[in-house]
Amino acid sequence: xxxxxVSEDAVLIQFGEEISEAHIPFIVTMERxxxxxxxxxxxxxxxxxTTLLVIYDLDRADHRQITRLLREIGQELEAHLSDAPTGRxxxxxxxYDPSVGFDLEALAERNSLSVEDVIHYHTGKPYQVFAIxxxxxxxxxxxxxxxxxxxxxxxxxxxxxxxSVGIADVQTAIYPRQSPGGWQIIGRTPQAMFDPDQDPxxxxxxxxxxxxxxxxxxxxxxxxxxxxx
Amino acid sequence: xxxLRINKPGWFSVIQDSGRRGAQRSGLTExxxxxxxxxRWANKLLDNPMNAACVEVLMGNFSATLTDDALIAxxxxxxxxxxxxxxxxxxxxxxxxxxxxxxxxxxxxxxRAYLGVAGGWLTPTCFGSRSVVVREGLGGFNGGPxxxxxxxxxxxxxxxxKRQLAPRYIPDYSRPLTLKVVPGYQCLQFGATDRxxxxxxxxxxxxxxxxxxxxxxxxRIVPENSGVISEGIALGAIQVPRDGQxxxxxxxxxxxxxxxxxxxxxxxxxxxxxQRGPGTMVRFEFINLEQAQSERLVFNRFFAASQWHPAGQTxxxx
Numbered sequence: 453x454x455x456x457x458v459s460e461d462a463v464l465i466q467f468g469e470e471i472s473e474a475h476i477p478f479i480v481t482m483e484r485x486x487x488x489x490x491x492x493x494x495x496x497x498x499x500x501x502t503t504l505l506v507i508y509d510l511d512r513a514d515h516r517q518i519t520r521l522l523r524e525i526g527q528e529l530e531a532h533l534s535d536a537p538t539g540r541x542x543x544x545x546x547x548y549d550p551s552v553g554f555d556l557e558a559l560a561e562r563n564s565l566s567v568e569d570v571i572h573y574h575t576g577k578p579y580q581v582f583a584i585x586x587x588x589x590x591x592x593x594x595x596x597x598x599x600x601x602x603x604x605x606x607x608x609x610x611x612x613x614x615x616s617v618g619i620a621d622v623q624t625a626i627y628p629r630q631s632p633g634g635w636q637i638i639g640r641t642p643q644a645m646f647d648p649d650q651d652p653x654x655x656x657x658x659x660x661x662x663x664x665x666x667x668x669x670x671x672x673x674x675x676x677x678x679x680x681x
Numbered sequence: 682x683x684x685l686r687i688n689k690p691g692w693f694s695v696i697q698d699s700g701r702r703g704a705q706r707s708g709l710t711e712x713x714x715x716x717x718x719x720x721r722w723a724n725k726l727l728d729n730p731m732n733a734a735c736v737e738v739l740m741g742n743f744s745a746t747l748t749d750d751a752l753i754a755x756x757x758x759x760x761x762x763x764x765x766x767x768x769x770x771x772x773x774x775x776x777x778x779x780x781x782x783x784x785x786x787x788x789x790x791x792x793r794a795y796l797g798v799a800g801g802w803l804t805p806t807c808f809g810s811r812s813v814v815v816r817e818g819l820g821g822f823n824g825g826p827x828x829x830x831x832x833x834x835x836x837x838x839x840x841x842x843k844r845q846l847a848p849r850y851i852p853d854y855s856r857p858l859t860l861k862v863v864p865g866y867q868c869l870q871f872g873a874t875d876r877x878x879x880x881x882x883x884x885x886x887x888x889x890x891x892x893x894x895x896x897x898x899x900x901r902i903v904p905e906n907s908g909v910i911s912e913g914i915a916l917g918a919i920q921v922p923r924d925g926q927x928x929x930x931x932x933x934x935x936x937x938x939x940x941x942x943x944x945x946x947x948x949x950x951x952x953x954x955x956q957r958g959p960g961t962m963v964r965f966e967f968i969n970l971e972q973a974q975s976e977r978l979v980f981n982r983f984f985a986a987s988q989w990h991p992a993g994q995t996x997x998x999x
Contacts, residue, residue: 457865457970458918459865459947460863460945460947460948460973460974462915462945464866464912471910495703496705497703497705497706497913498912498913498936499706502912504913510977511985514974515970584706584707584937585911585937586708587708588707592911646707648807651808652808652809655707656707656708
């Protein structure tokens with residue numbers, strides 16, 4: 453674990469050099485402990501893949517104090533680790549169909565698979581939330597089966613509809629709201645990914661450390677669950 | 682209810698307070714007044730809480746009418762502020778009556794003016810803040826910039842006081858700007874020659890600037906790696922994409938990103954930068970962390986502890 457200054461009120465804690473599921477329990481445990489120990493000296497936290505950005509209140513603590521406190525927490529980290537950092541498992545229903553999964557057929561063809569294979573592999577394993585960003589509630593999930601990995605579109609779509617489920621390289625994600633985007637879209641979920649009426653820390657349905665599974669549903673179920681065409 | 686009714690919304694006027702706290706892990710940007718210095722003064726002139734919401738008016742073309750008596754303050758860019766079509770002082774409070782019209786016609790010095798009211802504009806809050814982040818469609822009435830006929834609620838003025846800030850506190854946004862940079866993140870991924878080029882060269886503010894970030898054009902600096910694993914982005918982070926031209930990330934920046942960063946512009950530097958328009962030249966200078974922290978602490982303590990001199994032009998330390 454490396455702690456380095458980033459700005460007058462932020463430090464970056466690095467847990468490794470490579471993306472790995474193994475870092476996530478450390479990052480999430482650290483996140484929770486930093487929140488408890490810093491109290492109102494904490495302004496914000498951004499966990500992501502291999503790092504945790506800690507933004508603090510300069511009126512309450514300076515760099516030296518923060519660094520010392522973070523080192524202390526770091527030393528206790530191992531003792532507080534658990535395998536399931538958040539303990540949350542979220543299942544996301546997806547209607548995989550070319551009418552909403554604009555790239556489903558092309559992706560299958562490019563990877564020499566049937567559409568059913570793509571669905572089978574995408575729903576076939578649980579994913580880890582590595583980071584939240586790009587848009588409120590946009591969770592980067594990894595990693596997809598190599599057989600359905602697929603590069604981003606060279607030029608992004610101007611408007612990807614909300615709920616769209618996409619693949620980019622070995623990651624998968626759900627677009628919480630309409631936005632431009634270059635991911636390969638394979639289906640759509642009726643599940644809301646972002647709730648503006650929640651408290652800020654829980655506005656995103658998914659948090660770093662959660663485990664996510666996808667479940668295939670048909671058109672009727674998609675609509676019953678509130679899906680929008 | 683007492684309101685400010687918007688007649689002309691301007692090019693891009695947004696309600697801002699000091700921004701959102703604790704929401705970045707959900708992917709929400711921080712938001713908040715782009716120029717904290719001018720924003721803090723607007724609230725200081727009014728004896729407002731530090732976090733009261735102001736209207737951030739970009740470049741003018743803005744006019745509005747008050748339905749009730751109000752004590753307002755205007756700070757920041759000189760956008761030719763007018764009351765009932767008559768030129769009126771910037772960096773000053775004004776006691777206005779119901780029916781009075783205020784306007785910012787166009788930019789003369791700086792980019793963003795702050796319009797505050799005693800007690801703050803009482804627009805809707807979202808995640809504990811009144812700040813509007815247009816890219817996310819969050820905050821305010823509809824998550825967007827002000828539009829004609831918007832009505833900004835406020836509490837009618839109970840008392841009035843005339844305050845006009847002494848010139849020595851007022852920045853000149855047309856002066857050359859040197860941005861102080863805390864080296865951090867991937868600073869050492871940039872070679873010694875590039876780091877020197879970065880601090881000896883001049884950079885021009887490009888046309889591609891907004892509340893999210895400022896793209897600058899000048900001597901190319903190229904990191905050893907073209908990307909890093911996406912990580913949280915602090916205010917003022919200077920990210921350098923492949924073209925070697927730095928981008929200073931401001932209040933509406935994304936929460937994570939994977940471009941190499943040569944350092945972070947101080948928060949006070951970000952405020953000054955946000956008042957510069959295209960074509961302005963800026964320089965960079967590395968400073969150490971302790972110096973950056975003490976400059977910011979002096980700023981914080983000044984606003985927290987200083988009190989108005991009875992003459993209302995200057996503040997004194999307690």
